[in-house]
Amino acid sequence: MVSCPSGTNMRRADTPPRIPGSVGFGNRSCSPAFANRIVAVSRMEVIRRDFRREGFSEPLVNLLVAGNRSSTLSTYESAWRNWIDWCFRRNENSLSVPLKSVLEFLTGLHRDGKSYNSVNVHRSMLSKTLPAVDGHPVGTHPLVKNLLNGCYNLNPPKPKYNCSWDPSIVIQFMAQLGKNESISFPSLTRKTATLLALASLLRVSELAAINFQSINFSEESVKFSLLKPRKAQHSGPLQTISIPAIPEEDCCPVHALKAYVKLTGPFRGNSNINQLFISVISPHGGVTANTISRWIRITLKESGVDTSVFSAHSTRGAAASKASAAGISIDEILKAGHWKTESTFSRFYKRTMEPSIVPAVFQLDGQVLMS
The missing domain is CATH 1.10.443.10 (Intergrase catalytic core)
Known part of the structure; x- marks a missing residue:
């Protein structure tokens, strides 16, 4: 298992490095707190903006966005809001954070009593939203996978009902x-x-x-x-x-x-x-x-x-x-x-x-x- 230094920032390999501590919106850079306020409007706007930055046409962007169903997008949006709030309270840049912050965020969900499935939804959302780290989508990074295994072992999913009605x-x-x-x-x-x-x-x-x-x-x-x-x-x-x-x-x-x-x-x-x-x-x-x-x-x-x-x-x-x-x-x-x-x-x-x-x-x- 390859670990990642706690200070490593997550960046897509095919995008230019961002200014440390800030995130770009078009030609504009802003502080983490200001970025979080903007991004909090919608996760999908973040996704669409990144696709457009790659030069993708609008019909292509619409098809890529349609790859997730509306119910999934709604679930991810709720998880994204939780991530935004967590980053804002810590003055973190929600779009470019150390891997350690992702691990601490997921750990906090587990510590607060969230189910394994809930923690996994947040992991999946971050994996499909944030840049890669160490060449891995953040959700499949060895440390993140190990953390999810720990959540499962300590709090495995339980059936909702022990019996049923006739x-x-x-x-x-x-x-x-x-x-x-x-x-x-x-x-x-x-x-x-x-x-x-x-x-x-x-x-x-x-x-x-x-x-x-x-x-x-x-x-x-x-x-x-x-x-x-x-x-x-x-x-x-x-x-x-x-x-x-x-x-x-x-x-x-x-x-x-x-x-x-x-x-x-x-x-x-x-x-x-x-x-x-x-x-x-x-x-x-x-x-x-x-x-x-x-x-x-x-x-x-x-x-x-x-x-x-x-x-x-x-x-x-x-x-x-x-x-x-x-x-x-x-x-x-x-x-x-x-x-x-x-x-x-x-x-x-x-x-x-x-x-x-x-x-x-x-x-x-x-x-x-x-x-």
Whole structure:
């Protein structure tokens, strides 16, 4: 392992050295404190400026920036703000600091009780933002890698839940709401979102990305695609999801979706024609993942699930655990949940369920789940 002297500044090999203690903005140099105030506006402006400095055209810059998804950019922006604040308090130049400062920053996150995943996000953000050091991206420098190993060994990632709730109680609750055509718009919206989450194992961000115009009903199922790739998808066409219908119409995701599509038809126009889920309040614009998450939490709470413990995201683990207990093959579960390996499912999602006396009739990829 090659160590780096504590005073070594991080610079890109193909850019001219900066004046010690300052950072350049165009032809202008400024103090670390002033630089931090400017850079605090946006991490992406720093990235774009560096690309332009290399002489890259604006279309090229836009493609390079699009290499990270909006959710990743938002996460990195939050981590960047933490880095800016840390540097400002120490009068450090946030764009050109000794490696020692990066190590101390990450150490401080660990000392403050941040999880390994949180520390790793900050490491990744710095690696994709700051100049290289000793010929390494800062995030892959041997000392930084060793520090992350230490964080993992001392505070390894822990599963969010030790057990799971039984989808049976939620399905039974929604069946008791009555016919889809007779319940209110907000109730049908929450019911449809929750049933689709359980039947498809989609994340709330993926539910928000269901392409309304791709929905295709048949006598026995519904098929639809998403407006963007799934979380772990980095190649190939947009995925098509197929959900089979079940005889019990009052708790069938296909029948709920069909009723929802019919009910929302008069509310759709050019501004919301692509997104399946729209606001229950006029002018009925497309909704974000946060709104869908809130809808599902309301349904879970009304069903008797402890939402002080379980979030909307827990529908993935609950439905997948139910499928596993019902004997559905692990390959089918991994495919539906878009998990690459069985170890990921087993470690973070597969859980024993809290006791339930309510029978369930539900399907995952055409196979019936019975309690």
